[in-house]
Amino acid sequence: MKKLASLCLILLLGAGLCFAADPVEGFWISVDEKTSKVTAGWEIYQQGGKLYGKILSIAGFSQDEIASKCKESYRNFPVAGKVNQMKVIGPPWIYGLSPEKGGQWSGGTVIDPNDGNMYGCKITFHPADGGKYKTDTLEMRGTIGPFGRSQFWQKSAQQEASGLR
Numbered sequence: 001m002k003k004l005a006s007l008c009l010i011l012l013l014g015a016g017l018c019f020a021a022d023p024v025e026g027f028w029i030s031v032d033e034k035t036s037k038v039t040a041g042w043e044i045y046q047q048g049g050k051l052y053g054k055i056l057s058i059a060g061f062s063q064d065e066i067a068s069k070c071k072e073s074y075r076n077f078p079v080a081g082k083v084n085q086m087k088v089i090g091p092p093w094i095y096g097l098s099p100e101k102g103g104q105w106s107g108g109t110v111i112d113p114n115d116g117n118m119y120g121c122k123i124t125f126h127p128a129d130g131g132k133y134k135t136d137t138l139e140m141r142g143t144i145g146p147f148g149r150s151q152f153w154q155k156s157a158q159q160e161a162s163g164l165r
Contacts, residue, residue, distance in 0.1 A: 023103045023125040024051065027161035028138050028153040030066045041161030042153070044094070044123070044138070051105045051123065052078070053094030055113070057164040063089055070116040076109065094121055094140075111143050119143055 028042045041057040058065060070084045077083055079091045099106030103125035110121040119142035126137040136155035142149050 022046065022051075022099070022105075023127070023136070024105060024138060027056070027156045027158045029156045029161060029164075030140070030151055030153045033149060033151045038164065041156065041164045042067075042094075043055070043158075043161065048097070049098075050098035051099075051108065052092040053110075053123075054092045055089050056158075056162045058088055059164040061088075063165070065089070067113040070111065070113060072098050074109075074111060075116055077111075083111075084116070094123075097121060098121060110140070112142075119148070 024044050025057050026044060028044060030039045030042055032039050038059045040054050040055045040059060043056055044051065044053045046052070057063060065088045066084075067086050067088050068084055070086075072082045072084050076096060076123065077091075078095045079086070081089070086133040093113055095108055096103035100106055104123070108121040108123075109118060111118050122141045122143060123145070124139040124141070126133045126139060127159045128135050128137075136151040138155070140153060140154060141150040
């Protein structure tokens with residue numbers, strides 16, 4: 001009987017690990033790589049085996065800000081409607097990333113709602129290591145061909161990511 005109970009416990013724990021969320025999923029605070037200022041609170045999530053990211057709040061702007069500098073449409077944008085008439089908060093500005101390995105996703109797209117530019121996107125999770133990464137960090141890299149730049153985002157709670165003003 002004890003062996004059966006132990007076996008069931010091991011199977012339950014193993015199943016839980018198989019379905020554990022990828023470390024990139026959750027709530028993050030984006031930080032501008034040039035100014036080191038907080039820009040937005042994000043939620044990164046999986047849907048249909050792909051990775052998406054939506055803005056929950058923006059720092060220094062109205063929370064009703066419209067993405068008016070965007071184009072009317074973008075290739076494979078996952079929400080129907082005119083993008084340049086959508087609010088900055090809500091739509092998935094990061095979309096279509098596929099898993100490479102735990103904590104790394106690539107092959108997707110990121111649109112900067114501030115200027116409407118579209119980039120290739122790769123996301124990499126860096127766990128806190130007490131050295132270069134003091135806290136859990138998300139590297140969000142936007143690329144155009146071989147060129148690109150990275151932002152390093154900080155892990156946050158949902159309340160913090162939703163509460164920027």
